[in-house]
Amino acid sequence: MALSAIPLPDGDLAFDPTWLDAGPADALFAALSAGIAWQVHRIRMFGREVDSPRRSCWIGDPGASYRYSGTRFEPHPWPTVLLTLRVRLRAELGVDFNSVLANLYRDGGDRMGWHSDDEPELGPRPCIASVSLGATRRFLLKRRDGGGRLTLELPHGSLLLMRGDTQRRYRHALARTTRPVGPRINLTFRRIAIGG
Numbered sequence: 001m002a003l004s005a006i007p008l009p010d011g012d013l014a015f016d017p018t019w020l021d022a023g024p025a026d027a028l029f030a031a032l033s034a035g036i037a038w039q040v041h042r043i044r045m046f047g048r049e050v051d052s053p054r055r056s057c058w059i060g061d062p063g064a065s066y067r068y069s070g071t072r073f074e075p076h077p078w079p080t081v082l083l084t085l086r087v088r089l090r091a092e093l094g095v096d097f098n099s100v101l102a103n104l105y106r107d108g109g110d111r112m113g114w115h116s117d118d119e120p121e122l123g124p125r126p127c128i129a130s131v132s133l134g135a136t137r138r139f140l141l142k143r144r145d146g147g148g149r150l151t152l153e154l155p156h157g158s159l160l161l162m163r164g165d166t167q168r169r170y171r172h173a174l175a176r177t178t179r180p181v182g183p184r185i186n187l188t189f190r191r192i193a194i195g196g
């Protein structure tokens with residue numbers, strides 16, 4: 001398969017359900033499950049600090065620190081398997097991502113609430129490349145102005161690009177599910193301004 005556009009009014013989505021073949025995707029999932037320093041990130045919710053309902057790790061070039069939900073994260077160094085993806089994404093998209101947020105959803109209870117990736121260091125119209133591994137989970141988008149919404153199933157080995165005004169116009173979330181599901185890893189590659 002190749003990337004194809006998914007219609008989203010005032011946004012820009014592109015999707016390749018089979019960006020990685022099953023074999024390399026399996027190997028990547030195994031390497032990341034075991035090799036990443038998974039942490040509980042503390043996030044601010046309704047004015048209180050709470051544990052986020054998933055495991056996470058912020059990875060990036062030296063200096064690529066990231067302020068998110070009231071906390072500043074210093075980057076962990078790139079594992080080799082993620083540098084390989086960075087190089088492939090640069091070749092295919094012409095974007096040199098300098099950081100990646102890795103998230104581990106251990107089961108259907110782990111999730112991510114509604115947000116936009118609109119931190120100033122991402123710039124006004126960021127390109128975010130989201131690679132999914134493991135269990136297929138439901139990704140939701142809804143317009144900030146209360147208009148339409150969209151649901152996407154993100155399978156093992158898929159690539160979703162969010163570009164243009166997608167962050168400005170929409171929020172997105174990774175829904176919890178009561179279905180019994182195995183673990184899922186998501187990688188959102190980002191290019192952030194360093195030195196801010």
Ligand SMILES: O=C(O)CCC(=O)C(=O)O
Nearest residue numbers: 101103117139174186188
């Ligand atoms: O897990 C996902 O598919 C979404 C992750 C996400 O929105 C993020 O890392 O900002």
Ligand SMILES: [Fe+2]
Nearest residue numbers: 115116117172
């Ligand atoms: Fe996000």
